[in-house]
Amino acid sequence: MIVSEKLKGLQIFVLGLGRTGLSILDFLQHSGADIVCWDDNESARANAQFLGFRLQDLYKKSNWKNSDRLIISPGISFLYPEPHKVVKNARESNVKIDNDIGLFFSSLNKTDWDRFQKKPKVVAITGSNGKSTTSFLIHHILQEMGIPSEIGGNFGKPVLSFKPFCDGEIKIIELSSYQIEAAQCLQPDISVFLNFSPDHLERHGGMGGYFYAKQRLFMIGDAERNIIGIDEQEGKFLLHYLDADGLSNGLNMPFSSENNLSNYRSSIFMKKGFLVEKKGAEQVASIDLRSEINWLKNFNLQNICAAYAVCRSMHISPKIFSENLKTFKGLPHRNQLVLVQGGIKFINDSKATNAKSAVNSLNLHSNVHLILGGVAKRGGIEDLIDSM
Helix, strand or coil: CCHHHHHHCCCEEEEEHHHHHHHHHHHHCCCCCCEEECCCCHHHHHHHHHHHCCEECCCCCCCCCCEEEEECCCCCCCCCCCCCHHHHHHHHHHCCEEEEEHHHHHCHCCCCCCCCCCCEEEEECCCCCCHHHHHHHHHHHHCCCCCCCEEEECCCCCCHHCCCCCCEEEEECCCHHHHHCCCCCCCCEEEECCCHHHHCCHHCCCHHHHHHHHHHHHHHCCCCCEECCCCCCHHHHHHEEEEEECCCCCEEEEEEEECCCCCCCEEEEEEECEEEECCCCCEEEECHHHHHHHHHHHHHHHHHHHHHHHHCCCCHHHHHHHHHHCCCCCCCCCCCCEEEEEEEEEEEEEEEEEHHHHHHHHHCCCCCCCCCCCCCCCCCCHHHHHCC
């Protein structure tokens, strides 16, 4: 596993003891930190204690003077609708608050990567919808090429459970707004912004807070390449903001599944069923996706454009990308056909956890009987009405 010598001997508190929290404890223990932990759930505390970790009720902690850091899991409220009481106490005591994503990036010693024949890279992907599909599509293409890669973050294994980097390896990290908002360090080599639609509004205090959490990846990330989906106004804003920065101008690549982007210095977009890559007026590549359009549709076309942009940033040829795309089967629970009985198709789209994501799937079908569960998020479900 990855460890950090910089944490040796530090007094660190961990709040939240689910899968991510346990990976944090393991990482800190192997890094030589002095750790205590807590969770609001009694069974989670009992499990951590069984594993040999020391518990302390952080609610009752009044003296944070010798505390070096508080590390929180993604489910811990960081700011809205109000900070978790332990987070508030740490903040008032001026104790640095971080999470596993921040620990991961701050532990990277890239100056040591000169020992590799081919330097590894870290790809970070965020957006309201399609993060997992895009991440696994990139992972699939790399695996098919024999390039070592590992995937984790919001979906898959926690990043602190990653194996140490090997020569030329690509780590692919799916990042939620929860993970980005609290991370003190964000230093991927390639950053991807897929799309933006209302989600997690209660957690972030509204659309502005939600977008702010997403854009932190690009504001403090300093990536070698920013790949930005501009099918929504937030993506357009982010691209123009980054292009206005002289240091990052030329490092940003827009993509769109809906619009021709020929006016940009370099771009990737869909045109009449073809994926087109352009540099200025010159067309660099074109991939015919017309035969695949039934499963791709508009929302998967965003994912595929983003994955293509990432692969091209790693100098993977359009031909190899196209060949390996054909063997990608997609992920379960995403517009997944489970059964056909009596002429009726039963579709599992349970990973659609917001209205925009559900609309994407509904638009693929006609005469739909929609079954919904759970509690509507603050963004509501009105967007579903026009698709029924």
